Amino acid sequence: MSVTLKAKDANASNSTGKTKFKISDLDFYYGDFHALKNLNMDIEENIVTAFIGPSGCGKSTFLKTLNRMQDLVSYAKVDGLISLDGQDIYQKNYDVNELRKRVGMVFQHPNPFPKSIYDNIAYGPRTHGIKDSAQLDQIVEESLRGAAIWDEVKDKLHRKATDISGGQQQRICIARAIANGPEVLLMDEPTSALDPISTNKIEDLINELKEKYTVVIVTHNMQQAARISDKTAFFLNGEVIEFDDTETIFSTPKDQRTNDYISGRFG
Numbered sequence: 516m517s518v519t520l521k522a523k524d525a526n527a528s529n530s531t532g533k534t535k536f537k538i539s540d541l542d543f544y545y546g547d548f549h550a551l552k553n554l555n556m557d558i559e560e561n562i563v564t565a566f567i568g569p570s571g572c573g574k575s576t577f578l579k580t581l582n583r584m585q586d587l588v589s590y591a592k593v594d595g596l597i598s599l600d601g602q603d604i605y606q607k608n609y610d611v612n613e614l615r616k617r618v619g620m621v622f623q624h625p626n627p628f629p630k631s632i633y634d635n636i637a638y639g640p641r642t643h644g645i646k647d648s649a650q651l652d653q654i655v656e657e658s659l660r661g662a663a664i665w666d667e668v669k670d671k672l673h674r675k676a677t678d679i680s681g682g683q684q685q686r687i688c689i690a691r692a693i694a695n696g697p698e699v700l701l702m703d704e705p706t707s708a709l710d711p712i713s714t715n716k717i718e719d720l721i722n723e724l725k726e727k728y729t730v731v732i733v734t735h736n737m738q739q740a741a742r743i744s745d746k747t748a749f750f751l752n753g754e755v756i757e758f759d760d761t762e763t764i765f766s767t768p769k770d771q772r773t774n775d776y777i778s779g780r781f782g
């Protein structure tokens with residue numbers, strides 16, 4: 516397979532140059548299985564960072580360490596340091612609910628609650644104590660606008676969120692994440708279950724989202740990584756083999772293994 520990739524225009528980046536997440540000497544274990552090996556990475560604010568690599572190389576595991584989703588896995592163990600705006604997110608007494616509010620997540624398969632579109636978006640703000648209906652109305656509208664789906668659903672806010680198309684459901688899930696006022700959006704293959712038109716819409720949206728949010732995305736689609744990300748990390752067997760500007764990764768990678776992967780020689 517030969518892949519022609521056009522990396523995005525580097526000037527389109529609105530990087531502040533500030534580090535949002537700093538990852539130092541990170542190891543991650545599922546029981547005895549060493550899933551992430553000595554990862555070091557700075558994830559910059561307000562850009563899109565993509566994780567690519569063959570199946571099972573640790574991309575999702577790493578993504579989930581960034582908002583402590585793995586806390587739910589009893590036999591998982593994390594060593595090393597992950598700091599968000601300079602604060603160790605694994606330190607004792609770190610408020611995990613606050614972390615998940617700041618670091619939202621969108622999954623591979625759209626997973627709206629079996630509730631109305633309105634209630635899906637208002638859910639987070641309500642659980643964080645917002646009760647005023649005018650304020651909730653405003654958050655719902657702003658979040659749906661932020662996820663580029665307001666015009667499509669404004670007349671059916673009380674319809675079940677599961678009764679709309681998959682692409683629309685995924686944008687509802689993005690709006691639901693936005694409603695919590697996050698600083699970072701983690702996206703785990705957010706378009707892999709979607710048709711090309713919906714995928715296009717989500718990609719355009721991601722380009723807009725980075726104006727306000729730091730976006731980290733796992734994708735199997737290398738063209739997608741090249742189109743939408745500013746930086747790309749290539750993972751293999753739990754290690755980061757290469758992490759650089761997306762343009763460099765796809766045009767002049769330094770490691771032969773990265774070159775082999777992006778040119779379709781394995782994975």
Ligand SMILES: Nc1ncnc2c1ncn2[C@@H]1O[C@H](COP(=O)(O)OP(=O)(O)OP(=O)(O)O)[C@@H](O)[C@H]1O
Binds near residue numbers: 571574
């Ligand atoms: N809950 C778990 N318990 C035990 N092992 C797991 C668990 N989740 C993932 N793994 C293993 O950890 C390794 C990394 O998995 P991970 O899902 O992070 O890879 P990935 O690169 O995201 O893969 P894919 O692209 O297929 O989603 C794999 O070998 C996987 O089988």
